[in-house]
Amino acid sequence: MRIPIDRSLTTPLYRQIETWLKENISSGGLAPGTRLPASRVLADELGVSRITVKNAYAGLESDGLILTREGSGTYVMPPTADSTRGSEDDALTWPLWQVEAAGEPQPRVDPGRPQYRHPQLISFTGVGDPRLFPLRDFAHTLQDVLHRDGLSALEYGAFGGGYGPLRETVTHVLASQGIQAHPQNVLITSGSQQALALACQVLLKAGDVVVVEKPTYNMALDLFRFLGLKMIGVPVDEGGMQIDGLETLLQQVHPRLIYTIPNFQNPSGACMSGARRRQLLALAQRYNVPILEDDFVGDLRYEGHGQPAIKALDGGGHVIYVGTFSKMLMPGLRVGYLLANGPIFKRLVDQKQAQDLTTAPLMQRALDRYVTVGRYQAHLRRTTRLYRARRDAMLGAIRRHLPGVRVLPPQGGLFAWLKLPDGLSSLRLLPLALEAGVEFAPGTRFFPLPGEGEPFLRLNFAACTPEEIEQGMLRLGQVLRRMEG
Amino acid sequence: MRIPIDRSLTTPLYRQIETWLKENISSGGLAPGTRLPASRVLADELGVSRITVKNAYAGLESDGLILTREGSGTYVMPPTADSTRGSEDDALTWPLWQVEAAGEPQPRVDPGRPQYRHPQLISFTGVGDPRLFPLRDFAHTLQDVLHRDGLSALEYGAFGGGYGPLRETVTHVLASQGIQAHPQNVLITSGSQQALALACQVLLKAGDVVVVEKPTYNMALDLFRFLGLKMIGVPVDEGGMQIDGLETLLQQVHPRLIYTIPNFQNPSGACMSGARRRQLLALAQRYNVPILEDDFVGDLRYEGHGQPAIKALDGGGHVIYVGTFSKMLMPGLRVGYLLANGPIFKRLVDQKQAQDLTTAPLMQRALDRYVTVGRYQAHLRRTTRLYRARRDAMLGAIRRHLPGVRVLPPQGGLFAWLKLPDGLSSLRLLPLALEAGVEFAPGTRFFPLPGEGEPFLRLNFAACTPEEIEQGMLRLGQVLRRMEG
Numbered sequence: 001m002r003i004p005i006d007r008s009l010t011t012p013l014y015r016q017i018e019t020w021l022k023e024n025i026s027s028g029g030l031a032p033g034t035r036l037p038a039s040r041v042l043a044d045e046l047g048v049s050r051i052t053v054k055n056a057y058a059g060l061e062s063d064g065l066i067l068t069r070e071g072s073g074t075y076v077m078p079p080t081a082d083s084t085r086g087s088e089d090d091a092l093t094w095p096l097w098q099v100e101a102a103g104e105p106q107p108r109v110d111p112g113r114p115q116y117r118h119p120q121l122i123s124f125t126g127v128g129d130p131r132l133f134p135l136r137d138f139a140h141t142l143q144d145v146l147h148r149d150g151l152s153a154l155e156y157g158a159f160g161g162g163y164g165p166l167r168e169t170v171t172h173v174l175a176s177q178g179i180q181a182h183p184q185n186v187l188i189t190s191g192s193q194q195a196l197a198l199a200c201q202v203l204l205k206a207g208d209v210v211v212v213e214k215p216t217y218n219m220a221l222d223l224f225r226f227l228g229l230k231m232i233g234v235p236v237d238e239g240g241m242q243i244d245g246l247e248t249l250l251q252q253v254h255p256r257l258i259y260t261i262p263n264f265q266n267p268s269g270a271c272m273s274g275a276r277r278r279q280l281l282a283l284a285q286r287y288n289v290p291i292l293e294d295d296f297v298g299d300l301r302y303e304g305h306g307q308p309a310i311k312a313l314d315g316g317g318h319v320i321y322v323g324t325f326s327k328m329l330m331p332g333l334r335v336g337y338l339l340a341n342g343p344i345f346k347r348l349v350d351q352k353q354a355q356d357l358t359t360a361p362l363m364q365r366a367l368d369r370y371v372t373v374g375r376y377q378a379h380l381r382r383t384t385r386l387y388r389a390r391r392d393a394m395l396g397a398i399r400r401h402l403p404g405v406r407v408l409p410p411q412g413g414l415f416a417w418l419k420l421p422d423g424l425s426s427l428r429l430l431p432l433a434l435e436a437g438v439e440f441a442p443g444t445r446f447f448p449l450p451g452e453g454e455p456f457l458r459l460n461f462a463a464c465t466p467e468e469i470e471q472g473m474l475r476l477g478q479v480l481r482r483m484e485g
Numbered sequence: 486m487r488i489p490i491d492r493s494l495t496t497p498l499y500r501q502i503e504t505w506l507k508e509n510i511s512s513g514g515l516a517p518g519t520r521l522p523a524s525r526v527l528a529d530e531l532g533v534s535r536i537t538v539k540n541a542y543a544g545l546e547s548d549g550l551i552l553t554r555e556g557s558g559t560y561v562m563p564p565t566a567d568s569t570r571g572s573e574d575d576a577l578t579w580p581l582w583q584v585e586a587a588g589e590p591q592p593r594v595d596p597g598r599p600q601y602r603h604p605q606l607i608s609f610t611g612v613g614d615p616r617l618f619p620l621r622d623f624a625h626t627l628q629d630v631l632h633r634d635g636l637s638a639l640e641y642g643a644f645g646g647g648y649g650p651l652r653e654t655v656t657h658v659l660a661s662q663g664i665q666a667h668p669q670n671v672l673i674t675s676g677s678q679q680a681l682a683l684a685c686q687v688l689l690k691a692g693d694v695v696v697v698e699k700p701t702y703n704m705a706l707d708l709f710r711f712l713g714l715k716m717i718g719v720p721v722d723e724g725g726m727q728i729d730g731l732e733t734l735l736q737q738v739h740p741r742l743i744y745t746i747p748n749f750q751n752p753s754g755a756c757m758s759g760a761r762r763r764q765l766l767a768l769a770q771r772y773n774v775p776i777l778e779d780d781f782v783g784d785l786r787y788e789g790h791g792q793p794a795i796k797a798l799d800g801g802g803h804v805i806y807v808g809t810f811s812k813m814l815m816p817g818l819r820v821g822y823l824l825a826n827g828p829i830f831k832r833l834v835d836q837k838q839a840q841d842l843t844t845a846p847l848m849q850r851a852l853d854r855y856v857t858v859g860r861y862q863a864h865l866r867r868t869t870r871l872y873r874a875r876r877d878a879m880l881g882a883i884r885r886h887l888p889g890v891r892v893l894p895p896q897g898g899l900f901a902w903l904k905l906p907d908g909l910s911s912l913r914l915l916p917l918a919l920e921a922g923v924e925f926a927p928g929t930r931f932f933p934l935p936g937e938g939e940p941f942l943r944l945n946f947a948a949c950t951p952e953e954i955e956q957g958m959l960r961l962g963q964v965l966r967r968m969e970g
Contacts, residue, residue: 193841206690333845
């Protein structure tokens with residue numbers, strides 16, 4: 001126990017020790033039941049006499065904070081009501097640099113979630129259905145890897161791109177999606193979020209302009225806001241980002257990045273048409289702007305023909321492609337990847353290393369083994385079948401229970417994007433819906449500017465069984481009728 | 486297989502498919518032995534006629550790239566010598582933004598490691614001894630957690646600080662080191678490297694000045710370089726950072742951050758004296774500069790009395806404290822933490838979330854359980870005993886085999902920091918040492934400016950058994966005598 005004592009002070013040492021222990025006990029840092037060191041041991045550690053420590057302990061004992069049991073030891077007692085203190089954040093004057101760095105509080109777009117929680121809440125938030133994850137298979141895979149690789153599975157492993165076999169496995173997965181890649185152009189990241197962050201950090205600085213789809217992935221918007229980027233939104237329709245006005249934008253505001261989710265877009269579910277993919281790439285080339293392509297569920301298609309990734313059309317290093325296994329498996333894996341060609345790749349690798357050295361090697365190895373032995377493909381097939389049925393159930397239930405609501409039928413992915421009847425707000429709907437036992441993500445989260453997106457809401461249809469979907473839409477329809485009436 | 490085909494081109498569809506597959510096979514994206522989809526299936530997927538696919542396959546087969554076995558399927562053949570292509574990075578003209586972002590190549594301080602590898606290399610690089618990690622215990626802990634928590638162990642879990650029980654466990658570990666902390670001021674990070682990165686990203690912008698110890702941790706220097714920070718080094722002696730000249734520096738160059746490793750510093754092994762800790766904190770307060778305190782092995786003491794962490798003396802939110810379990814357990818865990826008070830904490834949490842959402846929940850839960858059931862404390866005691874013996878062996882072997890070399894005897898931690906006799910360079914020593922079968926980290930890695938630190942080298946004495954240490958220093962002594970003679 002390294003208790004800070006200062007011999008230059010006039011406060012006696014026993015008092016310094018007593019005060020420190022007292023504060024630490026009432027803060028909870030020393031939990032009730034914690035055994036304190038014997039006075040002889042602590043005296044030795046601190047370089048003070050044993051009587052000094054005994055004095056300190058005596059003071060604490062008379063305050064009822066500790067209890068000495070002869071022959072057993074000295075223990076921290078549960079705190080009494082008056083020993084707990086209020087929030088420290090109110091009490092102090094913080095250094096000026098703290099006040100500066102904390103900056104302006106972010107505007108709060110969404111209202112706080114009400115305290116009340118419906119006992120049978122049906123939630124359409126989140127991504128996919130974590131309940132489908134084959135936990136037993138994955139637990140076995142972890143044990144296989146620890147048995148096979150021993151301690152190497154817990155050392156740093158290779159910096160500079162990630163675990164070699166996983167980088168190669170990623171190229172095989174990409175090949176099945178029409179993207180030709182070399183392992184040496186694959187960088188393993190801590191989820192796709194980190195891949196987005198790395199690309200931004202390497203390419204952009206605060207004040208730069210980034211083109212985003214409108215609506216788009218809320219965590220990407222949070223990231224852009226955090227980096228102090230200016231966002232310009234280009235509307236999305238059923239053919240993806242509307243490319244028409246983009247050229248004027250590129251000429252006038254000189255954005256430094258175009259962020260797009262071409263497949264089963266989050267949140268709109270839209271797929272960018274092949275023609276638009278080619279136009280977008282041509283514009284990026286002409287105006288010297290990199291494309292950041294986020295393909296988070298590109299292989300989760302329920303019907304129709306897939307379009308090639310923009311990266312697959314890119315022969316000249318214009319596109320940084322970001323993918324992940326998390327959305328199909330478990331978000332908590334925290335393993336994603338990016339694919340980039342040209343000198344920028346080395347910069348991305350260096351940036352990754354500066355940020356966190358490497359992604360947990362055990363998770364990289366387990367994921368690689370899981371995919372390699374064919375479990376991922378089997379899981380994907382099974383999941384696709386299930387999610388397709390859920391999408392159909394969702395579209396049917398919306399038709400039945402939500403007249404007046406417009407929806408873009410998604411051909412794949414996880415999300416249905418709904419537009420409420422004129423005059424209705426998803427922000428005002430949410431608390432009533434929660435009360436009725438149904439949860440969704442209000443549209444405002446997915447727009448770059450506050451105030452946009454109120455008529456919209458996003459449903460993760462993949463999260464729930466057809467029965468839950470039916471029940472959830474029934475509840476939502478009842479709430480809507482109440483709001484309209 | 487989402488092969489990109491473009492109906493607007495004059496190139497026939499079968500040729501587009503053939504070309505794409507050909508490139509993908511020769512790049513290795515489609516590995517030898519991969520089974521291609523049946524022509525009917527692929528035709529259906531791409532929305533082309535079956536004869537188109539058959540034509541494409543026929544072309545590939547006549548080139549020897551695939552093989553069709555009747556009744557079995559179509560398979561990719563191993564590539565021939567002339568089908569492999571050279572490095573793409575030489576061949577292409579990259580977009581202008583790539584050339585700009587790639588920027589100037591970093592100066593290369595260390596020479597490349599020679600190809601030759603000694604069959605019985607004794608390496609004093611790295612941190613600690615990964616061989617001591619109780620792999621079986623940890624594998625059991627992982628299974629316990631998966632069994633106990635089920636799917637929750639692989640969901641996102643709580644954003645905003647990390648896994649609650651682990652945040653609390655961290656405060657208990659900190660309490661035993663004299664630091665009073667509330668769980669709500671603890672942020673779990675992906676290793677201590679990410680904690681350093683988050684603090685810099687929240688507090689600094691490119692061009693800002695940061696005060697570092699000279700020498701200091703090389704990966705922190707890499708991070709600062711990456712962020713475009715200007716580094717000013719303050720020399721370290723056996724009492725840690727030399728505070729004397731710091732006030733002038735604070736007045737003249739207005740640094741925005743002071744980075745310090747007060748305990749068993751990496752690489753020097755020095756411990757900052759109690760008086761200097763208080764002086765440093767007082768200066769930070771007076772000049773409104775945050776302290777980033779990196780306590781990577783503070784609990785690994787072999788003798789003497791520990792000094793309180795600077796954070797333990799800080800009542801006003803001037804210090805951001807960074808800790809980790811990685812150095813004592815396994816680097817590959819990738820779990821660290823930071824402790825901060827005041828409004829800056831919320832900013833750090835938000836920054837973490839923008840960067841990678843959350844640190845792998847399974848690793849957080851496993852680490853928490855490992856520490857909570859007392860295995861960490863037991864491992865720490867055992868490791869301390871072993872490492873102390875290794876430190877003693879190292880100091881003895883240096884005395885015996887390296888006359889003329891100066892060393893600061895470390896009271897804890899992992900490193901011995903050596904100064905070579907006048908005129909000798911650790912950079913020139915390294916290739917000869919490797920040839921003789923001994924490896925170390927040359928001092929140049931640990932200085933902010935190129936050209937500094939050549940007379941120094943760092944030895945991770947904790948990595949090797951006393952016998953290996955004896956043998957390693959014997960070899961190093963022989964090489965040194967050859968260089969001097």
